Amino acid sequence: MGSPAAADNLVTENPDHVHIMPPDDAHVICPTDYFSGSGKKVLLLLNQEIKLSVTAIQQVWDASQLRICADGGANQLYEYSLKHGLDWLPDFVIGDLDSLRPEVSLFYKSKGVKVKQQASQYYSDLDKAITLSNLVLLDPTINLDDYDDYDGVSKYEESITDSIDDKVSVFMMGSIGGRFDHTVSTISKLIKLYHTRPNFQFIVRNNEYSEYILFIPRGRSFVTLLQEKDYHRGEELVKGKLPLVGLLPLACPVRLSTSGLKWDVTNWDSSIEGKVSANNLLVGDNGFLVDTTGPIFVNIEI
Template sequence: MSLRTIQDCLQSREHHQSLAIVICNAPLSGLEGLVKKIWTQCELVVCADGGSNRLYDSMKEDRNKYVPHVICGDLDSIRKEVVQFYKEKGSDVVQVDDQDTTDLTKCFNHITHLNNTGIVKVDNIVVMNAASWGRFDQIIGNINSLFLIAAPPILLSDDSLVTLLPPGQHHIPVNTGLEEGHCGLIPIAGAVQSVTTSGLKWNLNKDAMSFGTLISTSNLILPGAKEVTVETTGTLLWTMSHKLSNL
């Protein structure tokens, strides 16, 4: 998954894959415009517990227009007036009392349930404000959640995205006009025996990667490149800068 899916939604193109967005409990600063632009093109909008407060506070006079389909989590963060407002507007409130999973994982599990039961059809998930700088333990928890769903979603901040690349070959479109240029490949799940890339300023050629030896941060997408290809024997975290906040 890449910025191509988001671009298709923004430009109201007919796209064959449906999109869900999840709003986390972190500031939406820089992403409010994107949320508004992409809202009507989404199959499903889910707030992760206190993410409901963030949506409520950000939308202000537009609250009636931007009502999430689902609020999901252990509900220890959502304010009473917020849950009451969205309940009255038709949001489905799903409480999951499980302290071994994050609210984001709870949302992923619920989206998977809705998919498996045919209630919705979601091919891709974009998580708003999940990679924004804040509590580092929460960022790591959000990254861990990517490992717990079959098709890894995108985590967005106001200036970058994060997703997982499982073992195999990957072709990442980078010619949407939304890319900033900076990128990185990180062996987040442990040592990877071999990584080969194209489309980067500093490509890898069957290189081994691990923390304490080689990781690829502060890399750059080649100007004019249409795609970045990655062939990896292990799971990598892919991150790249974007211009979505300019919207």
């Protein structure tokens, strides 16, 4: 006889510290990889007040190969830099520019920053910033003056067949929190981007709460805040207060199995209309494993 099948919709309460050995076939998702190593890394700043510490922003800024403000995100960077005596300049400002203040636009232009209007309302400012990041990574010498100020940049990308095969890590700030419709729009966009730009990995940093929001694809993933050398040798991630974790089925109903959470689940049906694992806790000292039948979002406290 074979081994008995795992029970459905099972919840298991774990002790406060366990160690997880990630299987070889697990997809490792580690947002802190952004801060070390090589690879293509893009910082996108959207239109919300920057409330994080200079140290936190500096870490992201220094790690980024390309820094783009989406419309009013330029206002936020300008105010933050002024407040803290910083001389940070983005590489580009792009969007319909209905939020960009004239004095901010003039300041950045005077410093050599390319400010590009794309007035079309059929693409969001986030769309335009992601499109621009793709084009600049493909061709760092791209001249935006060659494209009209309505939708020329987006139309140009749609016309080319070149693509980036390497992984691109995109760190997004100012996209979660604030207006609810903007937050939902960001979530919707990330779900679509999973299909249209599969090599882009998005790391969303909550501007109002100390957490990452991560998109977790279908299948088995190991989620950690530790570098590979640390989680394999048993370096402890959980010290003191247990970080909060949420498993959010925002794209579709899913069936989940986890290992490394305070309340692990096995073959657990989860949906917006049904059960959602919110306010869970990370007890895996190096991360946690999640197996899902469909894409989900995970928020993990830092």
